[in-house]
Amino acid sequence: MGFVHLHVHTEYSLLDGACRIRDLPKLVKELGQTACAITDHGVMYGAVDFYRACKAEGIHPIIGCEVYVARRTRFDKQHEFDAESRHLVLLCKNETGYRNLSYMVSQAYIEGFYIKPRIDMELLRAHSDGLIALSACLAGEIPKRLMNGDYNGAKAYALEMQGIFGEDFYLELQDHGIAEQTEVNRGLLRLHNETGIPLVCTNDAHYLRKEDAENHDVLLCIQTGKTVDDENRMRYEPRNFYIRSTEEMETLFAGYPDAVANTEKIAEKCQLEFTFGKYHLPEFKLPEGYDSPTYLRKLCDEGFARRYGQAKPEYRKQLDYELDMIEKMGFTDYFLIVSDFVRYAKSRGIPVGPGRGSAAGSMVSYCLEITDIDPMKYDLYFERFLNPERVSMPDIDVDFEYAERSRVIEYVTEKYGKDSVTQITTFGTMAARGVIKAVGKALDFPYAEMDRVAKMVPMELNITIDRALQVNPEFRSLYEGDARMHELIDMAKRLEGLPNHTSVHAAGVVIYPGEASNYVPLGRASDGTPTAEYNMVQLEELGLLKMDFLGLRTLTVLKDAVKNVKASKGIDIDIDHIDLNDKKVLDFIGAGRTEGVFQLESAGMQNFMKELKPQNFEDIVAGISLYRPGPMDFIPNYIKGKNNSDTVTYVTPELKPILEPTYGCIVYQEQVMQIVRDLAGYTLGR
Numbered sequence: 001m002g003f004v005h006l007h008v009h010t011e012y013s014l015l016d017g018a019c020r021i022r023d024l025p026k027l028v029k030e031l032g033q034t035a036c037a038i039t040d041h042g043v044m045y046g047a048v049d050f051y052r053a054c055k056a057e058g059i060h061p062i063i064g065c066e067v068y069v070a071r072r073t074r075f076d077k078q079h080e081f082d083a084e085s086r087h088l089v090l091l092c093k094n095e096t097g098y099r100n101l102s103y104m105v106s107q108a109y110i111e112g113f114y115i116k117p118r119i120d121m122e123l124l125r126a127h128s129d130g131l132i133a134l135s136a137c138l139a140g141e142i143p144k145r146l147m148n149g150d151y152n153g154a155k156a157y158a159l160e161m162q163g164i165f166g167e168d169f170y171l172e173l174q175d176h177g178i179a180e181q182t183e184v185n186r187g188l189l190r191l192h193n194e195t196g197i198p199l200v201c202t203n204d205a206h207y208l209r210k211e212d213a214e215n216h217d218v219l220l221c222i223q224t225g226k227t228v229d230d231e232n233r234m235r236y237e238p239r240n241f242y243i244r245s246t247e248e249m250e251t252l253f254a255g256y257p258d259a260v261a262n263t264e265k266i267a268e269k270c271q272l273e274f275t276f277g278k279y280h281l282p283e284f285k286l287p288e289g290y291d292s293p294t295y296l297r298k299l300c301d302e303g304f305a306r307r308y309g310q311a312k313p314e315y316r317k318q319l320d321y322e323l324d325m326i327e328k329m330g331f332t333d334y335f336l337i338v339s340d341f342v343r344y345a346k347s348r349g350i351p352v353g354p355g356r357g358s359a360a361g362s363m364v365s366y367c368l369e370i371t372d373i374d375p376m377k378y379d380l381y382f383e384r385f386l387n388p389e390r391v392s393m394p395d396i397d398v399d400f401e402y403a404e405r406s407r408v409i410e411y412v413t414e415k416y417g418k419d420s421v422t423q424i425t426t427f428g429t430m431a432a433r434g435v436i437k438a439v440g441k442a443l444d445f446p447y448a449e450m451d452r453v454a455k456m457v458p459m460e461l462n463i464t465i466d467r468a469l470q471v472n473p474e475f476r477s478l479y480e481g482d483a484r485m486h487e488l489i490d491m492a493k494r495l496e497g498l499p500n501h502t503s504v505h506a507a508g509v510v511i512y513p514g515e516a517s518n519y520v521p522l523g524r525a526s527d528g529t530p531t532a533e534y535n536m537v538q539l540e541e542l543g544l545l546k547m548d549f550l551g552l553r554t555l556t557v558l559k560d561a562v563k564n565v566k567a568s569k570g571i572d573i574d575i576d577h578i579d580l581n582d583k584k585v586l587d588f589i590g591a592g593r594t595e596g597v598f599q600l601e602s603a604g605m606q607n608f609m610k611e612l613k614p615q616n617f618e619d620i621v622a623g624i625s626l627y628r629p630g631p632m633d634f635i636p637n638y639i640k641g642k643n644n645s646d647t648v649t650y651v652t653p654e655l656k657p658i659l660e661p662t663y664g665c666i667v668y669q670e671q672v673m674q675i676v677r678d679l680a681g682y683t684l685g686r
Contacts, residue, residue, distance in 0.1 A: 003246040004035045004263040006062065006134065007089055007172070007202035011498045012046035015223035018207040018216045018498065019243070021049050025057035027208050031245050035060035035267040039089050042068050042117045044105055044521040045425070045502075048538040051274050062270040063098060064091035065105055066136060067119050074112030074120040085118045086141040089134035089172065089202075092272045097130025099518050106522035110530060117523075124164055132266055133165045134172040135188070137204050138180055142171070146187035147180055158191050170200040170266070173259055175252045177238040189256065200266060201249060201259040206241040213239035215494045221442035222430075222500070229444055279393065279543040282416055282513045284336040292332040296364075297323055299339065303367030307374070315363070315376055322364045325388050334545065337511065338396050339368035344411050345400055351555040353399025354576075358385040361670075370396060372576060378621075381670050381684055389685035393540055395548075397507070401559060402551035409509060409549055419515045424508035424539065424546070425523050425531040427499040432457045432465045432492075438500075439492045445484075453478065453485060465493045504529060507548040508536050519544060554598045580617035589614055599624050611639060618661070625667045634665040641665070654679055 009017030010024065017040060028036045036059055038050040047063050054061035068085035076082050092098045104127050108117035124133075135142045135158070142161075145154035161169045171188045174181055192199050207216040217228065217235060226233035244252075246260075253259045286295050300319060308315055326332055345352050346369070355371030361380035365371040375382070386394055400408055413421040430438060433454040440450025456475035457468040469476045469489075478485050504525045510532050512519055519542065521533045532539060539546045562573050590613040594600035600609060600620070608627055614620045619642075626635050641648040641663025648664040650656050658674045659666065666672060676682045 002034060002264045003249045003260050004033060004037070004062075004267040005203065005205060005243060006037045006064075006091065006200065006263055006266060007039050007066070007137070007174075008037055008205045008243070009040055009066075010038055010046045010050065012043060013040040013206070014502070015219055015498075015500055016041060016206065018212060018219055018495075019205060020208070020498075021046055021053050023208060024050070024243070025054045025059040027243055028054075028059050029057050031243070033059075033246060035062060035264075035270075037062035037064050037091060037267075037270075039064045039066045039091070041066050042105070042108060043523065043533060044102065045427070045523075045533050047521075048274065048534055048541065060267060060270075061272075062091055062267060063101075063272050064089060065101060066090075067104065067108065068116045069124070069141065070112060070114075070118040070120045072120075073122065074107065074118050077114040082114055085116055086144060087136035087139040088124075088141070089136050091132040091134070091266065091270055092130065093132060093168070093269050094130045094272055097132075098272050100127035100130055102519070102521040103127055103515075103517045105533075106517035106530075109522060109524040113524065121160075128164045131165065132168040132170070132269060133161060134170050134200060134202065135161070136172055137174055138178070138184065140172070142188070142191075143180075143184045146184045151187060151190070154187060155191055155195065158195060158197055162195065162197055167198075168269070170198050170262065173199055173201040173253060173256055174204055175201075176204065176236075176240040185256075198262055199256055199259040200262040201253040201256065202263075203244045203249065204241055205243050206236060208243050210239065210242050212242065212494075215491065216241070218439055218442045218491055219495060219498070222438045222495075227442055227444040274542070276541045277543060279330060280513050280519060281331075281333050281545050282337065282420065282511045284333045284340070285415075286336075292336060293323075293327045296326070296332045296336055299336075300364055300367045303369060307367055318376065318382070319363050319367065322362060322382050322386075325382070325386060326364060329386065329388065329391050331386070331394055334394055335364060335368060335370075337545070338370055338398070338547070340415075341408055341412050342368075342370050342398060345404070345408050348404075348407065350404040350407060351401040351559050351575075353550075353552060353555060356397045356399055356550070357395070359394070359396040361385045365396065370398070379670055379674075381673055383684035384669060384673065387685050389683065393543070393545070397548040397550055399550045399552040399555060401555040402553045403556055405549055405551040412509065412511060416511050419517075420512045422510050422512075422516050422520075422522060422530045422532045423525070424505040424510060424536055425502050425533055426505045426535065428501045428503060429497050429499050430495055432463050432468060432496060435492045435496045435498075436465070436488065439495060440488055443488060443491070445488060450488070453488065465489060465496055502531075504531055505536065507550045509547050509549050510539055511545045511547070557596065586614055586616070589620065608635070612642070622662055622667050626665075631665075631667060634667070638663050638665045638667070652679070 008019055010019045010021050011017055025036065036054065038046055040046060044065055051061045051063065066087050066089050069088050070076065070085055071082060090101055092101055104119045104123050107123060108119045112118035112120065141157050142154045145157060158171065171192055173185050173188060175185065188199065191197060207213060220234055221228055224234050250260055284292060286292065300323060304319055326335060342352055355373045359365050360371045360373040361375050362382050362385050363375055366373065366375060436454040437450055456472055457463060458471060469479060479489050502523065516522055522530045523533050524530055536546055558575055562575055565571050565573055589600065589609050592606040592610040594606050594609060605627055608623060612619060612623050614623060625631060626638060650659065650664055655675065658671055673684055677684055
């Protein structure tokens with residue numbers, strides 16, 4: 001007989017679950033089990049990662065959540081009556097169940113949040129389709145009533161749940177060696193015998209292996225701000241909250257008919273599959289008489305006339321090529337949506353950046369005034385932005401004046417509906433220094449001592465404790481020579497990287513084709529802003545429209561400078577039409593006087609500009625492109641070639657027209673594409 005874990009808390013039950021998603025399916029597979037569920041507390045943060053990790057190991061993923069149910073309604077928020085909510089495990093059978101669970105998890109935050117995100121019986125009655133419900137742990141409503149001696153109340157509630165979920169409601173047996181569970185299980189067996197509601201057994205797994213109990217105990221101390229020596233703190237005892245083997249579960253629940261077998265039956269019922277790569281773009285509201293392609297073409301024709309006037313035929317050919325590709329790839333609405341909110345910002349005097357990233361290679365973006373960089377003038381390639389040979393969602397990042405960014409988001413929210421626009425959740429994790437301090441506090445180390453140890457971890461991006469032990473001999477010596485410090489650092493390593501809090505992504509905004517919770521579960525920021533519970537990569541994998549609305553303080557500086565010049569000199573400066581080769585400006589930059597100049601203000605860049613002595617705007621562009629890991633190796637050759645053209649050589653004559661502007665050095669990705677196209681016969685897309 002098989003067994004399936006249906007009650008599992010991953011690291012996304014923040015500071016409570018310690019089952020790392022990357023390791024969970026591997027362990028399930030080792031144990032010979034074929035399926036597993038994710039049921040984090042009140043959230044679905046880990047659903048997509050869990051699904052992918054399970055599929056990679058050949059384990060059948062079951063998507064669920066252990067929700068909090070308000071004792072009265074989700075709208076009641078009086079501490080005396082509503083501080084404590086009840087647990088309930090919900091599992092998705094299919095896409096309908098996923099949409100219903102996403103909706104309820106979202107409403108738990110948006111409407112029901114009080115201490116915890118809470119749903120209520122009204123939501124359960126209206127959104128039970130496609131879901132399986134388990135009566136949960138000792139914190140569930142039925143176990144609570146049984147522990148309080150209210151058998152009739154427990155029976156009435158069980159029958160009410162059976163009325164909502166029918167044959168998909170199960171009485172959940174657990175046995176972690178807790179006396180109350182033995183009492184509750186007797187009551188659940190009696191309920192089963194009297195009502196026919198089926199039994200199912202679970203282990204409330206909060207960590208992977210039995211030996212991980214100590215790690216989890218320290219994690220709980222970090223969550224509650226207690227130390228391990230505190231007798232009155234929260235703890236999980238006995239230490240049996242791990243991924244148990246099938247044999248252990250069969251032995252524990254030998255006296256309960258079908259409880260183990262029902263875990264497999266439930267797993268077979270749960271057949272939710274995520275679809276990746278199918279796009280879900282919001283519909284752009286079009287003027288009467290147009291469809292998306294014809295309206296996009298009209299706007300581009302108007303923009304082309306403004307930008308180029310009577311341009312060369314190859315310019316028009318490039319625009320038509322891009323429009324055809326965009327239509328074939330199904331992204332016409334995407335460009336209409338972006339051009340609309342950029343146009344709104346500009347019409348309200350909100351400064352917008354001239355163009356960031358590969359979108360500047362698109363003539364469509366230029367004609368729509370999404371970007372202000374002429375791709376033809378600077379030999380930029382559309383295929384670097386949208387590749388017809390490997391279709392993926394466009395990604396246009398737009399810079400807005402920092403202080404006015406929120407106005408653009410408000411406009412988008414108003415246009416597409418407040419239920420169809422969200423920001424994005426991000427996760428803070430316990431990084432090397434932070435986790436050492438957190439574990440030290442939980443183990444009751446003196447602050448000065450753990451602070452000294454933490455500071456031995458180098459200030460290096462993405463540093464890990466293992467890396468710090470390799471590169472800092474003093475840290476390694478302490479680890480190897482002091483038993484107490486060895487224990488502290490080992491424990492910190494075991495908890496390193498676990499998420500410990502959420503925040504809102506600084507720029508990401510998602511626009512949905514309808515109600516957001518039909519696609520993703522929502523959380524909320526501290527100010528009440530709805531946030532998608534999935535990260536940016538997962539949202540893109542699910543085919544949703546994610547955009548970066550970036551707040552750039554440099555745009556505020558420029559706006560203020562224009563105002564100040566007008567006020568002090570009476571001169572109107574059009575910031576979009578200035579001389580990019582002004583000799584005085586170039587001389588300033590060549591002297592390293594670049595304080596406050598975007599991307600040129602670091603000490604290293606100032607020194608480089610003194611060496612480079614740019615003679616035109618293209619020299620500055622090349623300098624910015626060279627001053628990064630990899631291309632930096634070419635800086636001496638570039639400067640040498642710039643000062644003495646006789647030193648420039650080419651491996652083959654075909655490279656001369658491509659690399660002559662950069663003195664024989666490969667500086668730009670576009671040059672790499674050009675070389676591979678011209679010398680190897682590749683298409684730009686390939």
